[in-house]
Amino acid sequence: MNLEETYRSLGLSDAEYARVRELLGRTPNFLELSLFSVMWSEHCGYKNSRPLLGRFPSEGGRVLQGPGENAGVVEVGEGWALAFKVESHNHPSAVEPYQGAATGVGGIIRDILAMGARPVAVLDSLRFGDPADGRVRYLFREVVRGIGGYGNPVGVPTVGGEVEFAPAYTGNPLVNAMCVGLLRVEDLMRSRAVGVGNRVILLGARTGRDGIHGATFASDELSGESEARRPNVQVGDPFAGKVLIEACLELRRRDLLVALQDLGAAGITSSASEMAAKGGVGIEIETDRVPLREGGMEPWEVMISESQERMLAVVEPERVEEVLKVAARYGLGAAVVGRVADHGELRVLCGGEVAGSVPAEYLADAPAYEREVVEPEYLKEAQRLDVEEIPVPGDFNAVLLRMLSHPNLCSRRSVWEQYDYQVRTNTVVGPGADAAVMRIKGTKLGYAVVTDGRGKWCYLDPEGGGAATVAEAYRNLSCVGAEPVALTNCLNFGSPEKPAVYYQLARSIEGMSRACEALGTPVVSGNVSLYNETSGGAVYPTPVVGMVGVLEDVSCHATPGFGREGDVVAVVGASGRASLAGSEYLEIVHGRVAGRPPEPDLALEKECADRVRRLIAEGLVDTAHDISSGGLAVALAEMAIAGGVGVEVEVGSGRRPDVELFGEAGGQILIAVPGERWDEVREALAGVPWQIIGRTGGGGLKIGGFVDLKLEELRGAYGRDLFAEETG
Amino acid sequence: MSETLRRVRVLVRPKEGILDPQGEAVRRALPALGFGGVGSVHVGRLIELEVEDESQVEDMCRRLLANPTIEEYEWEVIG
Amino acid sequence: MKIGVVIFPGANCDADALYAVERIGAEPVELWHAEPDLKGVDAVILPGGFSYGDYLRPGAIARFSKVMRPLEEFARGGGPTLGVCNGFQVLTEARLLPGALLQNMSLRFVCRTVPVRVEHPDTPWSGACVPGEILHLPVAHNEGNYFAAEETIAQLEDEGRVIFRYLENPNGSRNDIAGICNAERNVVGMMPHPERVSDPLLGSEEGLKVLRSVLEFAGAKVH
Structure with a gap:
């Protein structure tokens, strides 16, 4: 040679x-x-992303260590700090899924260890192709086994994460592992x-x-x-x-x-x-x-x-x-x-x-490469959506059950039961809630952690989707009662040498940065994974956010399950914004990925989430859940299933029922409050939009004249085993 | 490698009659790949070691390499 | 009362066991695997984890570690000994308890809270419970599928040595066995993790009943 x-x-x-x-x-x-x-190499040198990454805000009152180290570090209080980072292991996992995922977990744990912190929580954000494909099922099964195969013995609980399926990830799964470590400030x-x-x-x-x-x-x-x-x-x-x-x-x-x-x-x-x-x-x-x-x-x-x-x-x-x-x-x-x-x-x-x-x-x-940012041609076409062309279904019970059993919306229990989420006895709220809540032994303090990614939305609108990703993480932490503090991110994109991909990368970073500024959550660490491509083209542009929040009193937190009959059920956040654009409903029921999803109203988003968080921290609210993928109907079903208590609500804005039930917008949180506390809660909500929609109780889910299903029916659809052989 | 070392191969497998879910999973998977006519499948462990004194191997198997409650073993000198 | 917790290099529930011992008001004592010394403890817990990586078989290598010789003497001499999860696996490998723990029938690791019935309160590790009491305890294991020859299972049942039984079997165990004891009843092995349900903040402290039993047992012996 x-x-x-x-x-x-x-x-x-x-x-x-x-x-x-x-x-x-x-x-x-x-x-x-x-x-x-x-x-x-791109992996070590960030040749294509470095000029763009400077856009992220990285400073904040609690930040002890920003980007540039093995992990970011934020202060919690009473001398405690948290180190955290998310990192990709996409390519190794595509080739040898078990070891790729296992070493992804091992690697991120050592990053945290290098900061002098004890690794205390792992989360995994996973994306795969169409589960009907045999190789996809193999990748999915082995990645999950690999995460457990490393995380379980090593004694760090796996407390959260995501699993999502879309044809865009076929052949190039995304395996992002996040680790949080706990340390004394002086041990940094x-x-x-x-x-x-x-x-x-x-x-x-x-x-x-x-x-x-x-x-x-x-x-x-x-x-x-x-x-x-x-x-x-x-x-x-x-x-x-x-x-x-x-x-x-x-x-x-x-x-x-x-x-x-x-x-x-x-x-x-x-x-x-x-x-x-x-x-x-x-x-x-x-x-x-x-x-x-x-x-x-x-x-x-x-x-x-x-x-x-x-x-x-x-x-x-x-x-x-x-x-x-x-x-x-x-x-x-x-x-x-x-x-x-x-x-x-x-x-x-x-x-x-x-x-x-x-x-x-x-x-x-x-060397760093900066490229021109040019809007790609696919975008206008993809954003076009004429809702009038979408037929309104006749049987909403059937639609809801179909959605609840879809691999993207059904329970993740069959995944997280393969992870030890309890070891070290600090897990206050484990997987399955809006965010995991952990305690710090010997104090009243706690912290919450979540990962979020919205690849489809970023594909349809890179900037809006980037902002929505950060906003969703902020909302999820708020829903358990934690004050969001800072975030880490993993930017999973295709080849930056393709103008469309470079555009997605640049605009997503812009959208995320705007959201970080508006919400006050700096970026303290991160990782970039480019060249996520196969013969079929690039993956969805998928920035994954891992956000950490603090609870002053960890015993005051909320979970999504309805806990009592007769609670007032209310939506906090702007109504009337829900849209079918980029919604799960549009894809699952009508087979379309299209439209421009609503852009988050960041100022209002923050105000609403902060109010809910304060209500939880004050002990007034203990049941809260973010309305996200699948819209209002899916969120209500999840709350009913999780708590084993039914709910009856009315919807009546006069919009199309499928938009009311399944439309998505972000920015809304469902809460359930005992009647005797409602007046106090209402006062605390003065100045932000809210609306009572119904009450908990009964043996199922009733939504206006559209949905009437028993809890067993909901559970039957939602509780499917993602690894069962008929999956897909 | 020392001249005096012998290579020994130990095969450990589930005892007859012990349920072997791994073997069962393989047995179920094979027809899906187009392999018909497969009877029972058992998954075991292969251990290769170099020893100075092969008279110790029997004891090694009994005490550590296999669990006689659930496993049986056989071994041979291969070089 | 001093309760020792054995720390193997791959143990990962050692800190949880020590914490739970503190929660019941006993004095926790760390027992390092490489030291053949039980430090005068009154009871011993072998915690969960992956003792030496468990690549061969769970517990297979741990049983030969230095701490095991005095521990075996202690157990054979009637000292209250509890093996949880990997600790149970170590006790079967060391033949202090009969049988073995096979891979879960599902071939998957399972972490789940399951209802477990206390069958017999006449051991140092179940005495604080009433017969038939149902505890909700988490399991977290890949090899928790209890197996023994049919005669052994029959003997365990006849002699009342099945101490804990699953009401919802998570792993395929014979006779839904979650925990057993030896013939002398001082050595108990169980797959569920009582030390994990040790604080109301974590959802419940039902598991402390199992550990408190040993305090009552010791108290009864003194009086």
């Missing part, structure tokens, strides 16, 4: 190679080229290497050839060849991951570390060069000191291996022995593999010789 073939095979473009030569002022050797190729760790002469210690599993060129692989479009590249995919070892967590937390507690970083994509290369670049120092790695799992590995392989369950620590020389002792107690591998130097380079040594040496800042500074 000549030089040109070599750098191209490593994924570098001609221009990028020219830039490497110019920066170094010489021709790089193979090892150095490998370092650039992994660090300048960072990944900045400092102190020339300090030692670099590799903790954890031995290094093999796992995932060699996985980072460049993650940035390629998936093709038929991807499956043949299976050996690239890393394998997770949750037991080693668990030991790593406990050992690192003890090292942190005893203040034995200067800096800590997890080894993810691009392995030692990425970790060491980022640590060095942040500290303005150099790092020397002696590859022959790295404990290996297999013989004959070349220095470049050692440097870019993505073997799992490893962390890199910077330690003062006099503390090395103590660190090794702690590791030994846990049976954790630990080896001094290098040192901090003053030359500013990532220098690789093998057998005492320099095998390669590159300034760390060059590796950390991938």
Whole structure:
């Protein structure tokens, strides 16, 4: 292979190679080229998204650490803080779903650990193709097994997430894992290497050839060849991951570390060069000191291996022995593999010789590509929807049952029962509610966490959909009584080299940013996954938001299930905005994905959600649920099923009944309040739109003259097993 | 590898009569892929190890590699 | 009263068990797997988790860890011993309890709260309950499907050694068995997690009844 073939095979473009030569002022050797190729991949270098990401607001009163670290960190109170981040493992999961998902969970857990936090909650946001497709069912089943297969043993509860199906994800599932960690403010760790002469210690599993060129692989479009590249995919070892967590937390507690970083994509290369670049120092790695799992590995392989369950620590020389002792107690591998130097380079040594040496800042500074933002042609066509063409169904009972049993709207119980959502006994409200609520032992404090994505809406209106995604997360947290604080996001898009996709990316970021500003929730961490494409085209543009909120008194929270008969049922939020555009009803019943979904009224959205949250925090409201996918009828059915109490409501705005029942708009919250408390609640709602629609009670769901179904009928449709063989 | 090590292959499988849901799942899946005429299927474990003293293998199997309550095993020296 | 909780490297319910022990007003004592010392505790809990990764069989490697020798002596000498979930699996591997725990019939991990009937209150880990009392306890396991030879099952039933029984069987266990004891009745193994229902904020503290039983048992012995 000549030089040109070599750098191209490593994924570098001609221009990028020219830039490497110019920066170094010489021709790089193979090892150095490998370092650039992994660090300048889209996955590590964010070449196409970096210029756009600066748009996100990232500051706020509670923010202790914004973007740029392993995870964002926000303050909760009483000296407690939360570290959190969401990350994609889409490409590995498309090829080997069990291990792809498992290592996705393991990787995000180590990101949180690197901040000095104990990982305390995992959420998984999953999207798959049409469940009628056999391979889709296989991917779905194995991804869910992989999440449980790692998350359950490692002892971090999986408390929430999403599952959604759409043909746009066939062949390219989205597997986004979020982790939240709890820490004392004073224990916050960072990944900045400092102190020339300090030692670099590799903790954890031995290094093999796992995932060699996985980072460049993650940035390629998936093709038929991807499956043949299976050996690239890393394998997770949750037991080693668990030991790593406990050992690192003890090292942190005893203040034995200067800096800590997890080894993810691009392995030692990425970790060491980022640590060095942040500290303005150099790092020397002696590859022959790295404990290996297999013989004959070349220095470049050692440097870019993505073997799992490893962390890199910077330690003062006099503390090395103590660190090794702690590791030994846990049976954790630990080896001094290098040192901090003053030359500013990532220098690789093998057998005492320099095998390669590159300034760390060059590796950390991938070229950035900015492209023109041009509205794509598909958009106008997709947004066109003449509601008059949509026939009004005759039997709304049948329509509602059909919708409740649809894979996108039915219960997710068959998924989350495969996850241990209780371990560590802090889960106050587990999966199945608007958001998970967790307590902080020894305090009254709690926090809530949720993930949301609205791919279809972002496809139909990237900017409005982006804003709606953030607004939905805000509303979900408010519905359990938490004050939304900050968010992390994972931007799942197609190839940015396609103008339509670049437009989606840019406008979604704009919409999300506007919502973040209006709602006061900064972005503190994030991840970008591009090139989510298959032969059928790009996936829906799917920014996934993971938002965290705080409860001052965790015992005052709300759940969606109706708890009592005779409660007043009211809708808080603007009425009359619901639309069939982009609704689940339009797709499930009429087979259409079309229209421009209503854009959120962010100021009103915030006001309504904040009022509901305060009512919950004051103990006046304990039943609340966001009206989302499927509209009012589905939301009411969910509340009745969850609580085992029926409900009777009237609708009567004079609009089409299918719009009333199944239209979607966002911005509305259903609450149920005991009659004797209603006056107090009404006073507290002064100034925001609300409307009483009915009362709880009876053995089923009655909506005007349109729906009359028993609880058993609702349960029968809603409670389906998504893994049953007839699925789809 | 040391000259004195022998390679041993241990096969562990569910005892006769023990319900084997994994085997059952495979048995049900095969016809869906067009493989007819499949009788019973059992899923077990294959363990390969290198030992200095093969007279210990029997004991290893009994004490750790298999659980005699639910599993049976056989082993052979393969090199 | 001092109650020891064994910590295997892959245990993940150890902190929950220690917390629950505190909730019943006993003194929790951490017992590290690599130390052959029970530190003078009055009762021992083997908590849930994945002791050593459980790649071979759940509990298969844990039974050979250093803490197990004094623990086996303690148990065989009549010391109150409770294995929960993975702890139950370890006790069967160590032959302190008969039978084995197979993979769930569904081939899926299951995390769910199920009604469990207390069949016999005459053990240190069920004495605070009345016979036939129904507790709502969560299970969270992949291998909880209790199996033993037919004669063994018959013997367990005849001798009143099925202590906890599922009313809704989540895993395919023979005779809906959720928990059993040894012939001497001091060693109990159960798949459901009593330590998880240890606080009203988490929905209920029904599980503490199981743990409080050992306090009553110890109290009765003193008087």
